Amino acid sequence: MDDFNPAIIAFVCNWCSYAGADKAGGQKLPYPSNVKLIRVMCSGRVDPQFVMKAFREGADGVMVLGCHPGDCHYRNGNMKALRRFKLLERMLSQLGIEKERFKLDWVSAGESARFQELAKKMTDTIKKLGPLHLRGMVESEVA
Amino acid sequence: MNGKKTKIALFLCKCGANIADFIDLKEIESRFSGNDTTSFVETQDLLCSPAGKKNMLETIEKNKPDFVVVAACSPQMHEKTFQEVVADAGINMARMQMANIREQSAWVTTDKKKATLKAIALINAAMERSVLHDDLQPKTMECLTDLIIIGGGMAGIEAALLAANAGRKVTIVEKEISLGGSVIKIEEVAPNMECAPCLLSPRLAAVRDNKNIRVISNASVTDVLGFFGNFKVKIKRMARYVKESCIGCEACFEVCPVTVDNDFNLGLGTKKAISTLFAGSVPAAAAIDKTNCLHFTDGSCNACAAVCPFQSIDFEDTGEDIEVSAGAVIVATGCTTVNPSTVPETGYGKIENVYSMPEFERIASSNGPYGGEIRLKNGEPPRSVAVIHCVGSLSDGGVPYCSGICCMTAIKTGELLRKKNPDVEVYSIHDRLVFNGPEQQAFFEKQKEEGTHFVKTERLRDLRVVQNGTTIEISGPDFQPIAVDMVVLSTGLTPQKGTLALARMLNADLTDAGFFKADHPILRAIGSSIDGVYTAGCCASPCDVTTAITRAQAAAGDAISKLVPGRKIALEVMTTIIDEIKCAGCKLCIAVCPYKAIDFDGQKKVCVVNEAICRGCGTCAATCPGGAARAIHFSDQQIMAEIGGLLHG
Numbered sequence: 182m183d184d185f186n187p188a189i190i191a192f193v194c195n196w197c198s199y200a201g202a203d204k205a206g207g208q209k210l211p212y213p214s215n216v217k218l219i220r221v222m223c224s225g226r227v228d229p230q231f232v233m234k235a236f237r238e239g240a241d242g243v244m245v246l247g248c249h250p251g252d253c254h255y256r257n258g259n260m261k262a263l264r265r266f267k268l269l270e271r272m273l274s275q276l277g278i279e280k281e282r283f284k285l286d287w288v289s290a291g292e293s294a295r296f297q298e299l300a301k302k303m304t305d306t307i308k309k310l311g312p313l314h315l316r317g318m319v320e321s322e323v324a
Numbered sequence: 325m326n327g328k329k330t331k332i333a334l335f336l337c338k339c340g341a342n343i344a345d346f347i348d349l350k351e352i353e354s355r356f357s358g359n360d361t362t363s364f365v366e367t368q369d370l371l372c373s374p375a376g377k378k379n380m381l382e383t384i385e386k387n388k389p390d391f392v393v394v395a396a397c398s399p400q401m402h403e404k405t406f407q408e409v410v411a412d413a414g415i416n417m418a419r420m421q422m423a424n425i426r427e428q429s430a431w432v433t434t435d436k437k438k439a440t441l442k443a444i445a446l447i448n449a450a451m452e453r454s455v456l457h458d459d460l461q462p463k464t465m466e467c468l469t470d471l472i473i474i475g476g477g478m479a480g481i482e483a484a485l486l487a488a489n490a491g492r493k494v495t496i497v498e499k500e501i502s503l504g505g506s507v508i509k510i511e512e513v514a515p516n517m518e519c520a521p522c523l524l525s526p527r528l529a530a531v532r533d534n535k536n537i538r539v540i541s542n543a544s545v546t547d548v549l550g551f552f553g554n555f556k557v558k559i560k561r562m563a564r565y566v567k568e569s570c571i572g573c574e575a576c577f578e579v580c581p582v583t584v585d586n587d588f589n590l591g592l593g594t595k596k597a598i599s600t601l602f603a604g605s606v607p608a609a610a611a612i613d614k615t616n617c618l619h620f621t622d623g624s625c626n627a628c629a630a631v632c633p634f635q636s637i638d639f640e641d642t643g644e645d646i647e648v649s650a651g652a653v654i655v656a657t658g659c660t661t662v663n664p665s666t667v668p669e670t671g672y673g674k675i676e677n678v679y680s681m682p683e684f685e686r687i688a689s690s691n692g693p694y695g696g697e698i699r700l701k702n703g704e705p706p707r708s709v710a711v712i713h714c715v716g717s718l719s720d721g722g723v724p725y726c727s728g729i730c731c732m733t734a735i736k737t738g739e740l741l742r743k744k745n746p747d748v749e750v751y752s753i754h755d756r757l758v759f760n761g762p763e764q765q766a767f768f769e770k771q772k773e774e775g776t777h778f779v780k781t782e783r784l785r786d787l788r789v790v791q792n793g794t795t796i797e798i799s800g801p802d803f804q805p806i807a808v809d810m811v812v813l814s815t816g817l818t819p820q821k822g823t824l825a826l827a828r829m830l831n832a833d834l835t836d837a838g839f840f841k842a843d844h845p846i847l848r849a850i851g852s853s854i855d856g857v858y859t860a861g862c863c864a865s866p867c868d869v870t871t872a873i874t875r876a877q878a879a880a881g882d883a884i885s886k887l888v889p890g891r892k893i894a895l896e897v898m899t900t901i902i903d904e905i906k907c908a909g910c911k912l913c914i915a916v917c918p919y920k921a922i923d924f925d926g927q928k929k930v931c932v933v934n935e936a937i938c939r940g941c942g943t944c945a946a947t948c949p950g951g952a953a954r955a956i957h958f959s960d961q962q963i964m965a966e967i968g969g970l971l972h973g
């Protein structure tokens with residue numbers, strides 16, 4: 182599995198987590214290049230379909246990162262994300278996607294080190310799990 | 325990508341060595357040059373420099389691409405810069421997409437090969453997404469430029485005067501019968517010991533004489549509708565039974581046979597059933613206390629009406645429902661203090677001559693119950709007074725925080741007492757002392773010098789206050805018992821009653837402590853979580869008078885700088901829109917919208933976004949089961965394309 186190079190998509194909100202990742206960049210805190218970001222205005226914008234689409238298109242892991250509870254730029258979009266996440270987590274495991282492959286967490290604009298840490302941890306976790314294989318019915322379900 | 329022959333221009337920035345040294349830009353050039361949708365790839369050294377921008381502009385003008393992708397630094401840094409360049413070149417700004425290959429790849433990937441591959445994925449995602457971009461046009465809206473201010477204390481008054489002097493029409497809604505709030509109840513403001521009524525009187529007169537200011541007193545806000553630039557505020561004015569023609573001459577006070585507790589003096593002393601708040605109040609009109617007035621209780625009295633030189637008495641007054649439109653709302657409802665009866669060990673309410681700080685302020689006030697003579701219940705001046713700090717502060721029962729200003733107020737007690745009687749003994753029983761800046765510290769030193777005994781205890785929670793013969797004894801585990809004639813309890817500050825209800829009407833957030841939450845705690849402390857709703861004074865957090873006024877001036881200044889007669893206000897461009905053909909009217913979007921920006925059109929049975937309120941978070945788009953809600957510039961299709969592009973870079 183050493184040469185397994187997982188693909189990880191992280192949806193990050195514009196106001197906190199994207200800025201946190203930018204700060205990690207500014208401070209040159211290295212993290213695995215496996216983690217690639219997609220900017221959304223708020224973590225509440227992340228539609229479960231996006232997560233499905235990412236898995237279907239070959240992602241081995243998906244993260245959603247938003248502002249800490251109470252800090253969402255749009256009042257409480259992150260709490261909407263949390264509610265959706267709980268539901269999606271259960272659905273994904275029914276489809277045979279381990280729950281470790283999907284992670285919701287909070288990163289503020291200042292938490293560059295936390296962002297780095299989460300990116301590293303997620304990559305390690307997915308490396309241990311191995312590539313995601315979607316097959317047959319599940320594949321068409323996810324699709 | 326769609327079948328059309330679209331052409332994308334890709335600009336690669338070397339960013340000095342920042343990108344060029346860590347990413348193989350040659351490799352990227354060759355990867356994308358072959359692409360049939362790429363019209364050209366151009367690598368430049370410093371794209372954001374004047375020369376870089378000029379070159380970019382000329383290249384775009386010459387090649388006329390449909391879309392532009394800039395692979396450079398973070399969009400937080402230069403999105404606007406490059407949007408302007410493409411706009412100058414005649415391409416809609418929304419057709420420019422950035423790939424953040426510096427912060428997200430060059431600077432964080434140690435291996436150059438991996439960094440290059442990641443950059444390719446990021447650029448590919450940007451390209452896939454960019455071709456789906458729609459043109460965006462700036463949106464503006466007509467706005468009202470008048471202001472409504474809720475709360476007529478010092479902060480509300482100053483906000484009103486600032487805006488009114490700038491020519492704006494201002495309505496102040498005040499719950500009491502006259503303006504003045506909590507500052508008018510103070511004798512002197514520490515540390516400068518400025519006479520508070522003297523500070524306020526000319527400001528009250530200025531409000532009264534300002535044609536741009538309308539004061540609705542004895543009133544409360546019952547509902548707030550609308551949004552920044554166009555609020556409608558519903559107000560209930562309670563009956564006061566005295567017309568505006570009353571000038572507060574007080575002729576009726578003498579003839580009124582009913583005496584009641586004086587609530588302006590916090591129940592200390594008495595007043596008549598017809599009264600003003602204080603002499604010289606604005607509005608000047610008196611009000612009748614209906615529950616005690618004999619005209620209303622048994623119909624036996626008409627004395628005030630008989631004696632009034634202005635025929636101002638109006639027993640038929642029923643109050644009034646008023647609606648006021650305004651562009652912005654400034655909340656200046658102030659704060660209140662912890663009720664010391666929640667701390668029974670202080671003896672408050674049981675032992676005579678144990679007062680709360682606000683009560684002491686009234687006793688010491690020249691417009692107070694005893695004309696400024698500080699007296700015990702038996703009429704004697706006190707020979708010794710103890711002030712207990714932090715009552716109900718930093719504790720689970722009261723407020724868990726330090727209010728920051730009560731130490732200053734507490735030690736002012738000594739200053740006020742010694743002015744009346746230089747020989748009075750004053751004790752300050754405290755744990756931590758909090759003073760801000762040189763003036764406050766100097767004031768504290770002065771109090772020590774002038775004789776206040778500062779008694780430090782680490783066990784404020786374990787104090788006992790008991791009546792011992794004619795004196796009050798205060799004891800604690802770590803100091804010698806102190807016997808005094810009078811005790812003053814310095815209490816922390818808490819949100820004003822009714823804050824939650826008002827916040828609900830405004831749809832604004834509160835902090836855990838129950839104060840209005842700032843739009844941003846550092847950058848925009850005077851904004852609430854709702855556009856166009858401002859906070860002034862201590863409704864946002866406990867503060868001193870100076871800060872309260874500064875906040876008021878900042879709030880009013882910000883509001884009038886945005887609401888300018890003849891100018892439209894800019895609206896968020898990246899809102900969500902709902903396709904009425906696809907909308908099934910399930911209203912899930914209405915339930916999740918944090919701003920109540922979505923209404924249900926009962927006729928068409930569809931949900932409709934009010935673009936003046938929507939801030940573009942996209943939560944409704946993520947919730948809509950039918951795909952009818954589309955987040956502009958962050959649509960499902962655009963994000964899906966980005967996902968695909970990122971994974972197949």
Ligand code: FES
Pocket residue numbers: 194195196197198222223224225246247248252253254255257258259
């Ligand atoms: S803006 Fe960051 S989670 Fe909502």
